[in-house]
Structure formats: C-alpha cells, structure tokens
Amino acid sequence: MKAWEDLVGTALLGTRRRTLDPSAQPPAVQSLIADRGDPAEQLLSAAAVLSTYRRAGRQPLHDVRPLPVAAEDERPFVPPLARERLGRLLAASHPDLLLEWLGIVAGTHYRVPPETLPLLAEAARTKAALRSPLAAVAGPAGAWLGQRNPDWAFLSAPAEEQADVWQYGSLAQRRRWLTAKLAEDPDAAREALTGSWKSEPADVRADFLGVLSGHVRPEDEAFLEAALTDRAAAVREQAADLLGRLPGTRYGRGMAERLEPLVHRRNRVLTVALPQGERGDGTVRLRTLVAAVPLSFWIEFGPPAEVVRMTVEGCPAAVLRDSWATAALRQRDETWAKALIGADPGGRTTPPLLGVLSPAGQAATVGHLIGRLPVESFARLVHELPRPWTKELGTALLDWIARQDDHRLVSHAAVVIARAVPAQCLRHPLATTRLTMDAGPWRRALTETLNFRREMYEELA
Amino acid sequence: MGGQVVTAVPWTAERVAGLAPDPASEKAGRALATPAKWSGAGASEDAVWGFCQGSGKKPYQTCVELAEPAFRCSCPSRKFPCKHALGLLMLWAAGRVDTGPAPDWVHAWLAERADRARRAEKRAEAAGPKDEEAAARRASERAARVEGGVAELKVWLTDRIGAGFAGFERSGGEELRTVAARMVDAQASGLAGGLRRAAAIVGRRDWPEALLAELSQLYLLADAATRLETLPPALAAIVRTRLGFSVETARVLEEGERVADEWLITGAADEENDRLLTRRTWLRGLRTGRDALVLSFAPPGRPLDASLPPGHLLTAELAFHPGAAPLRALVAERGIPLPAPTAEGGSISEALSTYARAMAADPWLERWPVLLSHVTPAEHAGGWCLSEKDGTALPLVPYAFPWSLLALSAGRPLTVAAEWSPAGLRPLTCWHENRAVRL
Numbered sequence: 001m002k003a004w005e006d007l008v009g010t011a012l013l014g015t016r017r018r019t020l021d022p023s024a025q026p027p028a029v030q031s032l033i034a035d036r037g038d039p040a041e042q043l044l045s046a047a048a049v050l051s052t053y054r055r056a057g058r059q060p061l062h063d064v065r066p067l068p069v070a071a072e073d074e075r076p077f078v079p080p081l082a083r084e085r086l087g088r089l090l091a092a093s094h095p096d097l098l099l100e101w102l103g104i105v106a107g108t109h110y111r112v113p114p115e116t117l118p119l120l121a122e123a124a125r126t127k128a129a130l131r132s133p134l135a136a137v138a139g140p141a142g143a144w145l146g147q148r149n150p151d152w153a154f155l156s157a158p159a160e161e162q163a164d165v166w167q168y169g170s171l172a173q174r175r176r177w178l179t180a181k182l183a184e185d186p187d188a189a190r191e192a193l194t195g196s197w198k199s200e201p202a203d204v205r206a207d208f209l210g211v212l213s214g215h216v217r218p219e220d221e222a223f224l225e226a227a228l229t230d231r232a233a234a235v236r237e238q239a240a241d242l243l244g245r246l247p248g249t250r251y252g253r254g255m256a257e258r259l260e261p262l263v264h265r266r267n268r269v270l271t272v273a274l275p276q277g278e279r280g281d282g283t284v285r286l287r288t289l290v291a292a293v294p295l296s297f298w299i300e301f302g303p304p305a306e307v308v309r310m311t312v313e314g315c316p317a318a319v320l321r322d323s324w325a326t327a328a329l330r331q332r333d334e335t336w337a338k339a340l341i342g343a344d345p346g347g348r349t350t351p352p353l354l355g356v357l358s359p360a361g362q363a364a365t366v367g368h369l370i371g372r373l374p375v376e377s378f379a380r381l382v383h384e385l386p387r388p389w390t391k392e393l394g395t396a397l398l399d400w401i402a403r404q405d406d407h408r409l410v411s412h413a414a415v416v417i418a419r420a421v422p423a424q425c426l427r428h429p430l431a432t433t434r435l436t437m438d439a440g441p442w443r444r445a446l447t448e449t450l451n452f453r454r455e456m457y458e459e460l461a
Numbered sequence: 462m463g464g465q466v467v468t469a470v471p472w473t474a475e476r477v478a479g480l481a482p483d484p485a486s487e488k489a490g491r492a493l494a495t496p497a498k499w500s501g502a503g504a505s506e507d508a509v510w511g512f513c514q515g516s517g518k519k520p521y522q523t524c525v526e527l528a529e530p531a532f533r534c535s536c537p538s539r540k541f542p543c544k545h546a547l548g549l550l551m552l553w554a555a556g557r558v559d560t561g562p563a564p565d566w567v568h569a570w571l572a573e574r575a576d577r578a579r580r581a582e583k584r585a586e587a588a589g590p591k592d593e594e595a596a597a598r599r600a601s602e603r604a605a606r607v608e609g610g611v612a613e614l615k616v617w618l619t620d621r622i623g624a625g626f627a628g629f630e631r632s633g634g635e636e637l638r639t640v641a642a643r644m645v646d647a648q649a650s651g652l653a654g655g656l657r658r659a660a661a662i663v664g665r666r667d668w669p670e671a672l673l674a675e676l677s678q679l680y681l682l683a684d685a686a687t688r689l690e691t692l693p694p695a696l697a698a699i700v701r702t703r704l705g706f707s708v709e710t711a712r713v714l715e716e717g718e719r720v721a722d723e724w725l726i727t728g729a730a731d732e733e734n735d736r737l738l739t740r741r742t743w744l745r746g747l748r749t750g751r752d753a754l755v756l757s758f759a760p761p762g763r764p765l766d767a768s769l770p771p772g773h774l775l776t777a778e779l780a781f782h783p784g785a786a787p788l789r790a791l792v793a794e795r796g797i798p799l800p801a802p803t804a805e806g807g808s809i810s811e812a813l814s815t816y817a818r819a820m821a822a823d824p825w826l827e828r829w830p831v832l833l834s835h836v837t838p839a840e841h842a843g844g845w846c847l848s849e850k851d852g853t854a855l856p857l858v859p860y861a862f863p864w865s866l867l868a869l870s871a872g873r874p875l876t877v878a879a880e881w882s883p884a885g886l887r888p889l890t891c892w893h894e895n896r897a898v899r900l
Contacts, residue, residue: 004670011673014625040622045684047677048824054674055883056820060809064839064846064854069872084474084555088491114868115898141871148867435497437514444514448497 003029004054007047015039020046070144075111082459083113090119095127096419100453102133104460114141121145121152131155166192171204175211182215194223202232209238216242221249244292244330255292262289262314265301270310272320283319290323295333304339325349332356338365345369346377355386363392370400379409382416394421398428401446411442418449426454473800475899476770477550479729480530482762486540486547493548496557502549503561509553510567513545523549524567526574530767533570541763603648607704610647611686614640618680626669633663633672650705654734655679678825695785695822702789703825708782713791717780721794722746724753724775725801727832727878728889728899731765740765743830743878743889744779744790752830753779753790771878771890772897773798786822802895804876806832809853816881828882835874838867847877847886858885865900869893 006024020043022030029049033042077083082105089098102120105112112120117138124130131154135142138155146155165177181189193208200208209227212220220242227239228251243251262273274282275289298307312320321344328336329352337356340349350369354362366385370378382397389397397417404410421428431450435443481487493513496502500520502511507527512520515536522535523545530550532542552558563571617640626633641656659675662668685692685700692700702708724744732739737758744753757766769775769792776796781787812831820826836847841854845863848854857863866888869875875893879886888900 008670008673011622012626012669014623014627016623017625038619038623040619041680043622044618044677044680047673048681051674051677052681052820052824056817056824058813058816058883060813061841061846061848061852061854061856063852064841064848065852066837066848066850067839067872081555084551087474087478088494091488091491113898114871114893115865115900117868118862118864141868144871145864145868149864437500437520444497448495451497452495 001050001054003046004050007043007050010043011047015043067148068144071140073111073139073141075109075139077113078105078108078110079459082110082456085456085459086112086116090116090123093123095123095130097449097452097456098123099127099129099133101456102130102137104457106133106136108460110137110460111139111141112137117142117145117155121149121155124154125151128154166196171207175207178208178211182212186215186217190220190223202230202235205230206232206234206238209235209242213238213242213245216245218246218248221246221251225249225251240288240292241330244327245332247294247331252292252294255289256294256297259289259293259297263301265310268310270301270307270312271314272312273314283316286315287319287323287326290320291326291330293327295324295327295331295336304336305342308339308343321347322349325353328353328356334358334361341365341369345372346381351381351384351386359390359392362390363396366393366396370396375404375407376409379407379413382413385420387420389420389422391422391424394425395428397421398425398430402428402430406440406442411440414442414446415449418446418453421450423453423457426450426457472550472554473770474551474554476767477547477554479767479770480542480550480764481547482540482542482759482764486542486544489544490547490551493544494551494555496552498548499552501564502552502558503563504553504558505560505563508563508567508571509549509558510563511549511552511558513548515545521545522566524570525550526571531574539762606647607649607686607706610644610649610652611683611704613647614644614649614652614679615683615687618676618683621676626672629672630664630668634660637663648705651703652679652683652705654705655682682825693785695783698783699785699823699825702782702784710791713780713782714793717782717791718787719778719780719793720746720749720751720753720790721778722749722751722776724777724779725804725832726769726771726773726775726798727804727830728771728880729769730880730887730889733761736761738763738765741880742766742769742771743880744769744775745830745832747774752788753781754788754830755779755790755792768792768795768798770798771899772801772892774801775799784823786819788819788823801897802892804832804834804878804892804897806834806876806878809833809836809847809849809855812855812881828880828887830878831881831886832876832878834876836877837872837874838863838870847879847888850874855881856885858882858887861885861887862900863888865898866891869898 003025006021010018010020020039022033022042025033025046029046032049033045036042036045078086086101089101120130120134120138121142124134135155138145142155146152165173169177178189178193181192193212197205205227216224224239224243224246227235228243230236230239240251243249246252258275262275264271272286275285276282277285295304298304301307302310308321308324321340324336325340327333328340334357337353338361340347341353344350345368354365357365369381373381378400385393394417398421401410401414401417428450431447431454435447439447477490478487481490498513499511500514503509508524509527510522510524513523514520523543524533525531525542525546532546534543534545536543536545538544549558629636637656637660641653641660644650644653644656655675655678659672659679662671662675665671682700682703685696686704689697689700724746727743727745729740729742732741738761740757740759742755742757744755745751746753755766755769759765775792775798777792778794779790780793782789782791812833816829816831819829833847836849839846839848839854841848841856844856844859845861845867846854846856866875866877869891875891877888877892878890879888891898891900
C-alpha cells in the first residue's frame, strides 16, 4: 500500500525534513486532512485513518495446507477423579508417582485428556522412564503430536529400524537392535555378534557382553571362553562374570582344579592359601578363583551355613566371604545366599544377596534381620533392598515401620517404603487407620503416600 | 431456566484452581487436597469448612463461603485465598467432603459477614447526598488535568513527527515512558497506556510502521478529546473511556443498557499491568448474539473474580457501559453457571466483518472476541494458525502456546474462542468431545 508506506517514510525522516505529498493519499484521506495546517498533524491524521482501515479491513490467510489427521482413539478418558489426580501429579512434579500412575493407565483401556499431553511430554523429555508408558497412554494423539514437535519425537513409534543398523548404526542403535534380537532370534543375534566381534573396539566389546548378560545360555561357553583371553581387561572381567553364571563349564572345572590344592580344613579352621603368580596381588587372584568356582566345590568341607562360619586362615576372611557372595549372585544359589546373610547380616553384600532369595525366603530372612540388626542398620538396609519388592517383603517392612518411633533414619526409610511397596500392600493397616493429630510428620507423609497410591489404583480400577 | 436453583452445582477443579492468586498457591493447595490433611471437614449449601494440620501444634481453622466466594482461615498467610482454603475447595470439588450441618464457628462467621454487609449498605445510603458536591468538584479538577495532559501530548506528538523517528530505536523507549509518566500525572491513564504500548514497540522488527500506527491512534484520541462536546454522545462516551475516565458501577447499573440472555462464557484472559491484575472475561449471548466483556481487577496476590468460569452458561442480565457498540458490561442479575459441553460459533469471514463493524464504531478497539466453529490448527510461514476447511485462516499471536490446542485437535476441527487483535488470535477456550477446555 503505497499511501501507507509514504506515511511511514515521512514519519522516519520527520515532516520538517520531508514534506508529505497529499496527492499520494486516497481522495477520502485527502479531504480529511485538508483543513489541518501543520504537516505533522496532517501526517498523524492520515496515519490514524489508514491504520484503522488496515486493521479493520484485514484479510484472512488463504490456501493454508491442513495437517494430517490422527487415527481415531475410541478409548474413554480416565475417570474424573483420576484426571484430578493427574493434575496434582503434574503440579507437584513427583516423577516416580507419575511413572506408577502412567503404568496403571497403560494397563487399562483409558486414555488421558489430550490437553495434558504437552505437560506430560515435557516431563517425559527430562525423565526417559516415563516415555514408553506415556506413548501407550497418549495413543494416536500423542504419536501425532510427536510428529509435530521434534522434542517429543519419542511419542511416535520409532520408524522401522533399517536392516543394516547392525553394520552402520550408532552404538545406541546397535545396542537396541542386539537386545531386541537376543529376545526374538537368539541364534541370529549371536551370529551377528560373533561375526563382527574381532572388529569392534574394546569398550564396545565389553558393552555388548553387558547386553548379553541378561540372555546368557550354555551354548555361549566357547565364545565366552575365547573372550577370557581378550586384550582388554574389562572384556575379560565381563566374560568371567558371564561364565560364572553357567553351570558345568570347563572354565569352572579348571578353576576348581586350581583352587583344590589351596584349601584345607582342620576341625573348625578353614585354611585357604593365596594362589601364587608372577605378578600382582594374591588376594585379587583368590577373588577371581573363588568367584568362578561352582559353589558345589565346597560341599566336601561342610554345609554352607557351617563353612561360612569357620575360622579362616591363610587369607583375609573378608576376601573369601566377598568372593563367595559374588559366586552366589552369579549362580543364583539360594542356600549360599541365606548362609552368607546369616553369617554377616550387616554386611554390604546382604542387599544384593536378598535378591537371590524366593519371595517367601526373602520375607522370612528380612524378618530375621529385623530382629538381629540395630534399628539404624536395618533402616539403612531398606534403601538398598533389590526391587521390585514382593507383597511378602512389602508387608514385612510396613509391619516393621509401623512399630518404629521418630528417628531420622527411620523417617528416611519410610520415604523409600512408601514408594516401593507393591500395590497389593496398599491396604495395610498403616494406610487405613486414622492418624492421631500428634503423629510425627514422617508417619503422616508415609500414610499419605500409601493412601495416595491406593486411591490412584482405585480410581483407575 | 426459571425458578430458584437451591442446590449448589459442584464446582469443577478448574474453577477452584482459577481462584489461586498465583501458581505457587495453586500447587500448595493441590498438595493439601487430600483427606489425610483434614479433620472435621464438612460442607453445606453455603459454605465448606474444616481443620487443617499445619506445621504448628494447633490445626488451622478454614472456612469458605461459596456464594461470593469469601474465605477465612486462621493461618498467618498473606496470600488470599490461602493454600488451606484452596486445598479445602479442591477436596470439596473432588466430592470428598461430606455434607452436614455447619458447626457453630462457621455459623458465627457467616452471620458476622451478613451483618457487616448490612451495615456497609446502610453507611453507603447515609453517605450519599452529602458527598455530591465534593465529588463534582473533584470531577471538574480531574477534567482540567486531563485536558492539560491532552494538550501536552498533542504538542509532543506533532513535535516528534516533525523531527522524525530516525535514531528513535536508541532513546525512543525511554522518551515514550517519560511522556507516559506525565500522562499518569495528568490522570489520563488511557493515554499513558497507549504510550507504554508504543514504548514496547520501539526496536522490534518493523517498528517504525507499528509505532506510527500506535501514535496516530493516540493522536486521534487526543484530538477527539479536545472536541468532546461536538461528538455524538455515544462516541463521546467511548473517547472518555479510552482516555481513562471510568464510569461508576452504580451508574452503569442504573442507566446502562440492560440485556437479559443466556450467556455463554467463552473465555477469560488474565494480564498484569502496573502491579494490577486484570481479568477479561468474554460472554456471548445465545439469543441476542451480543458480545460482552466483563473486567475484574485485583492487586497481585489477591484473587480475581471467579464467578464467571469459562465454558459455562449463565442466565443473567448484563448492564452495558455507555458508548457506541458497547462491549464492556457488568453482571446485574445472575443465575448459577452451568457447564456448556458444546458451543456454536461462526466462520472466519463472519468474525472479521463483525470486527470491522466494531472498529467503525470504536477505532481504538484493542481486541475483539471471536468464536470460531470448524477450525483446525495448522502451520503457516513458520507459525501457527487456525484454518477452515477451504484453507482460509487467521494466524495465532506469535507468543501463543499452541500445543494444548494441537493435542486436542490432532488434525480435526474444533470450536475455539479467542481474542482477535492485529497481532493475531489468542486462543482462550476450546470445545472438545463434549466439554470445554481452558487453554
């Protein structure tokens, strides 16, 4: 619009330096400003008319291209109370409770109201664990949104991985591929792994052995044995760890043969000599040896509960005990785990060893520990208990904390217990009994969290 | 909908959240909206009450009168309403407070409030005639001050256009704010507001053009102010309002045009200016098709009027402020707001032509309410817009957060209520699967 540009140009320079040309203005404007004497007033009057004209006569955009339409989502919204709770979860930023909530919803036929998706997606952007349940809950609307906003791309199902991702993908892509392949086609996965093994850098080799650790099987023995002589120490350690999980390996038998001459029992004294070597620390070699030997080796010296309590000579007792614990963890040996916990309940290997026990065994053992350990030690142990907790374990811990008095460590343990007990424990009397007004803040918070979680499940049942 | 509605319609959680003076209070309130925090909680038709355990030994005594709403809490918080009142209301809105007879302390407070209201009414009646003279004197003093401000602004404007904007991007903002401060002294708040808007423009992309538009509108206003007597009364009323003269509530209620209708509360937008919170609530009459704007003000930390929840229908009689194409109104007589699960809007071209007519009556119009049906969010030139099926579209303001609207649409058309201004659409409410959603 020439007339308007003329006005803007004159206003920039000033009417004292550039005179406004009225003839460039539309006739209607010309007659309106004719009676103004001052050129500045003429300009302002003309601009007032033209700017109003431009605003009032604004034309819409044309030929805007529509966005694609998301697939229909027939699922109903979560019920009103659950919607309100989602608002509270988002406002209070409790990522672990939000994770649990999304997990529950993902198991139902509900979806979340779409207007909550931007906040949920932002939460999942910073906390990756939320992504997979959120993608399920958000459904087609979420996937559609993920295609619009690159920050939320995780809401869209990832594009079909290329067939050559194993050859050319990034480390993360290759890890993902290997994990998936190990589950769906174990033979093909191993073929791919052994095929490229020699050309992988050392850290990648160690990394892939870590991926394999969840899927290791007896047929892997030869491959792992070869990896024992790897140039990289990290790979050798990983291979030894994985071999230790397999029963009846040649490696295990070999290690047992080497250990045999070093161990002697006389009455209640167990003598374990340190293995000799060209260099390095004898205790390190002993650790490797004991951790790799099948625990059945020790049967000739007595039952596990007896062996772990013997007086140890020839080597530090702690080293031997730690190595037994490593072996028990690798071989998932419940009897040994129980024996080791019983011999040293406050030891640092107790929490991982509890993970080896069956649910009932776990709850019973924790019950014993409650009686044997000072409150402070047990409260510290609660933080390290392997998860997820079973119903039995959860109930045992709730029973324990219900009896405790105010104590800093107890209040810290209460936070863990409130979040970690499984859903079946949420009707525990601790949650359903009304609190007295003088109850300590930690007890109040515990009850609140348990109730919050119980309501979460009920609202979505 | 005649007859007296007695049972209180439960509030939505959103409506409660709308009472919060700031986001922190809303968050704190949510944390308290759990039965474990409360004892002795109850609700009647008029009020909700309960005891909340705080950090201290003695629990706080909290009570909310629902009609206004009014709040009382024994906590020392200076927020209003405090988190306890908010938490209690949220709990109640979630259906977790049982109905029961009010205890004595609640009764006592409600009675005290009613008593105070009666006394205030009496005082107002008694004070009436005596102050008239003083009020007239104050009014004429102010008129003279505004007149002086207008004259000063005209001189400054013509002088500025004479000298030109060149170099203005460095010092212009400060110069404009200085003039704005002088207009505040002259009690011409409308002129001051325009100058502050102009100050915010300087330095932006294409600022000379936008600045000229803004200043020429101010010149038009100042020029009109010098010949108020010769203008048609309706236009003169607009000019006076735009200058910053307010019309007393009592006068609007007494003399303003009354329109009874079923009003759809299409949306609300909050803004903070000069340490004052302003809430613009837009209404659309279902029978008359009239648009109305209800303003409410509050200092920061105090709640804004929450009696007009967006996405609700309200049978009410509005009293409009004087002026041509009057938009601003007060609620004179009202029923109880009921959720409006759907809304029927118009097309983009209809909205633009209504806007053009409104601009013809009031060229200083800053924004205009639109209610658009069958529009879909779409991308255009790196920004977002709302598009009709044939590709006709209006852009969103650049600062709009489009993602909630996008998520709700997922490519499908919606009904959207928005404010239209030269900068674009600011979406306020949308209707989705039989419910209204505040954006």
